[in-house]
Amino acid sequence: MKTELKAHCGRAYGLDIESSLPLPELLPGDQKNSDVRVLRGRVNLSGVPAEVDVDRFFWADGGHACHIVRGVGSFLVRDGSEVVVDAEAGAPEELLRLSILGPALALALQQRGHFVLHASSVSMDGQAVAFMGAHASGKSTLAAGLHRLGHSFVSDDVTAVILDGSHPRVVPSFPQLKLWPDGLRQLGVSPEGLPRVHPQYRKRALRLGRGFAASPQRLERLYALSVGPRIGVETLPPTEGFAEILRQWYGGRFGTELFKVIDVGTLFRHAGQLAREVAVKRLVRPASLMQDSASFRRIERTILEDLGETSGAHARVDEHRGSSRDAR
Amino acid sequence: MRPDTAKLDSSSTVVASKAQVSAELTADSSGQAVILNLKKGIYYELNDVGASIWRLIQEPRSVDSVLEALLATYEVSREQCEADLLDLLREMAGQGLLEIRNA
Numbered sequence: 001m002k003t004e005l006k007a008h009c010g011r012a013y014g015l016d017i018e019s020s021l022p023l024p025e026l027l028p029g030d031q032k033n034s035d036v037r038v039l040r041g042r043v044n045l046s047g048v049p050a051e052v053d054v055d056r057f058f059w060a061d062g063g064h065a066c067h068i069v070r071g072v073g074s075f076l077v078r079d080g081s082e083v084v085v086d087a088e089a090g091a092p093e094e095l096l097r098l099s100i101l102g103p104a105l106a107l108a109l110q111q112r113g114h115f116v117l118h119a120s121s122v123s124m125d126g127q128a129v130a131f132m133g134a135h136a137s138g139k140s141t142l143a144a145g146l147h148r149l150g151h152s153f154v155s156d157d158v159t160a161v162i163l164d165g166s167h168p169r170v171v172p173s174f175p176q177l178k179l180w181p182d183g184l185r186q187l188g189v190s191p192e193g194l195p196r197v198h199p200q201y202r203k204r205a206l207r208l209g210r211g212f213a214a215s216p217q218r219l220e221r222l223y224a225l226s227v228g229p230r231i232g233v234e235t236l237p238p239t240e241g242f243a244e245i246l247r248q249w250y251g252g253r254f255g256t257e258l259f260k261v262i263d264v265g266t267l268f269r270h271a272g273q274l275a276r277e278v279a280v281k282r283l284v285r286p287a288s289l290m291q292d293s294a295s296f297r298r299i300e301r302t303i304l305e306d307l308g309e310t311s312g313a314h315a316r317v318d319e320h321r322g323s324s325r326d327a328r
Numbered sequence: 329m330r331p332d333t334a335k336l337d338s339s340s341t342v343v344a345s346k347a348q349v350s351a352e353l354t355a356d357s358s359g360q361a362v363i364l365n366l367k368k369g370i371y372y373e374l375n376d377v378g379a380s381i382w383r384l385i386q387e388p389r390s391v392d393s394v395l396e397a398l399l400a401t402y403e404v405s406r407e408q409c410e411a412d413l414l415d416l417l418r419e420m421a422g423q424g425l426l427e428i429r430n431a
Contacts, residue, residue: 238353238360239373258370265349268364268371272351 009034012101012174013109013160014216019132021085021093025101025176025207036081036108038100043074043086058254060261065107065140067099067254075104076113080111101174106250110262114160114171115270116250119222121159121170123152124300127307128170128217130159131283132248133225138285141183142225143205145296146303148187152213153177158217158250162216163270168277169216175208218305222274223283224248231298233306234282241280281306336418338395338410341429343388350382357383361426364368372423377402378416385426391417 009020010026017029019038043066058067063079072095073087085102087096110116120143121130131139140156147153155173162169180203181191194204224236224244236244249271251258285299338344343349351364361379364371374382380401384394391413397408420426 029396210411236383239362242353242362264369265364265366268349268362269351273361275353276351 006175007031010174012105013044013114013171015108019100020102021096023097023101025097025205026174027212036083036105038083038085041084041086043076043084044107045074058133058257060257062261063111064105065111065254065258067107068101069095069099072096072099075099077104077107077111080108080113083108092198098197102158103253109158109160110251115163115168115274117159117161117222117245118157118248118250118253119159120156120177121154121219122146123154123170123213123217123292124304124307126218127220128154128213129221129223129303129307130155130161130170130219131223131225131242132265136180137225138183139225140177140179141186142299144177144179144183145187147177147208147211149293149296149300151300152211153208154213154217161219163273163276169218170219171216172213175197175212177206177208177251178203179206180204182288186288187294219278221303222278222280223303224280226282226284227287228284229286232283233301233302234284236280236282238275242271242275244280245274253254282289335430336391336414336421336428338390338392338414339430340391341388342385342391342394342417342421342426343429344382344386344427345427352379364423367424372425381413381416388429 005317008022009029010017010019010023011029012026015022015035016033017026017036017038018034020040021038023038058065060066064076064077066074068074071088072091073085076084076086078084083100085096085100106116117130118134119130119131119132121128122143124146131142133139143156145152152192153175154170156177158173160171160173163172178197184191184194184204184206189206191204194206197203197205222241223233224246227241246252251262283303345364348363349366350361353360353362359376359379361374361382362371363374372431381394381398384397395410395413398404398413399406402409417426421428
């Protein structure tokens, strides 16, 4: 009698994921559908250049991209639909999940045609804003802070943008953020009360029970984060906005290997399309926010005012329609 | 084809090279643009005027007709415009972004 292993089903980025490892961070998935399979297996590294003395390595070939984390394992992402996890002996599952739900999923999303940014995003009254920035730039803290003020969380660290004939939209990921202890304290949350992302890492996992966006959200702003004495939004010349988008394209973290298999011309044109269709601005705020909700309220107000330039136009159209109806 | 910048003058025909990809950065295609040199893997930024010139040479065009189009759009003397235009086109040719075709 054949024993069948029950697969774990979860949902993230609009994809039903069938996994042989538990992925408790994800939303419940559809057992009858499987867009992406995550399975344990052997990754053949014989074609990869000789060992380099770094913790992370990456190689790409055709529709395959492999991210290697020494001490954890190799993660082969195939054609946007399969992630093969070749774990090193004794590698803890929390670390495997960090790679699966981070770089591996980002590669799958890229392979599936999304424009993937190193960014965190929230949706405010149906208008999504994304905060672009490198590690420890504060993007997760900002997203978490706005979520606590009642806005819908969309994504943390890996932001997938749909670029098609309609206005660009960000895809809801799964309801978890990874936050540094300092960021948590700024939010008024005690880091000690939350599980570590991994016993050796300082970041904590914040799982959200509510306020998670249910469907793709219209992307209205891309904010490049920077530090300054006062909270404010600065406009950027289009060429600078474009440069920021390229800088925060998620694939850039893998060095130049990924450029061997992607169409660089297409990436360039997509980055241009994103810069053209979504306003890219700079969001400035003090390096260490005060430990109270007033700071996040000020940031919230600043962003809403900036968005108001767009929604103000919608409001005027609605008023006009309203008055036409009244006249009848 | 090796760009021969010595032979660029008003009677030359120029066209954007095939070894590049470009993108408009404003919705109405009236502002800045960027060009990726596919061979070198570096990209260039064009301001509004540079971008409008770039738009004009997506199809083969004589330098003179580009000059006339610019003079119709911008308030500038013919001499200044021609000098600036030839400078930009020479720079683009030197970077492999455009081809020069002489009669």
